[in-house]
Amino acid sequence: MTDTRSYWLVKSEPTTFSFEALVRDGRTVWDGVRNNAAALHLKAMMVGDQVFFYHSQEGLAVVGIAEVSQPAFPDASDPTGRFVAVELIPVRALKVPVTLAQMKANPALADMAMLRQSRLSVSPISPEAWFEILKMADEV
């Protein structure tokens, strides 16, 4: 059995766009990323990749799972044409949100990109970390 999917984490301020809003809307264009490192991650996303949805500023927790439904395309909101967007669809809310404090306290997650560089808005997650967080969410 080969799992070719990759795993990612995206951040959003819930007051701007929450996971509940994604569920309500059924899909969203993940645009507005203006950071080169984050843009590289967007370009590496493939359809079917799984994405943790993290609430920043308020909530401070991974609250749901999304899936890449359209690979990277030019971000229409970027006049320079340098940055890209992807499309995401909701998969499901986590049974139990996994808080930033819990992730920081778990030594198995010490290498997570988002913990090492808190400002990165789109970051990769190893399969090991992905399943560790699922376990923390009471999903396994």
Place this chain on the structure above:
DNA sequence: GCCAACGTTGGC
């Protein structure tokens, strides 16, 4: 090409 100044993000 360097580096100081400034802006933005995000946790606390």
Place this chain on the structure above:
DNA sequence: GCCAACGTTGGC
């Protein structure tokens, strides 16, 4: 509201 981390801008 504050501050640390980081990216970007612009003068030299």
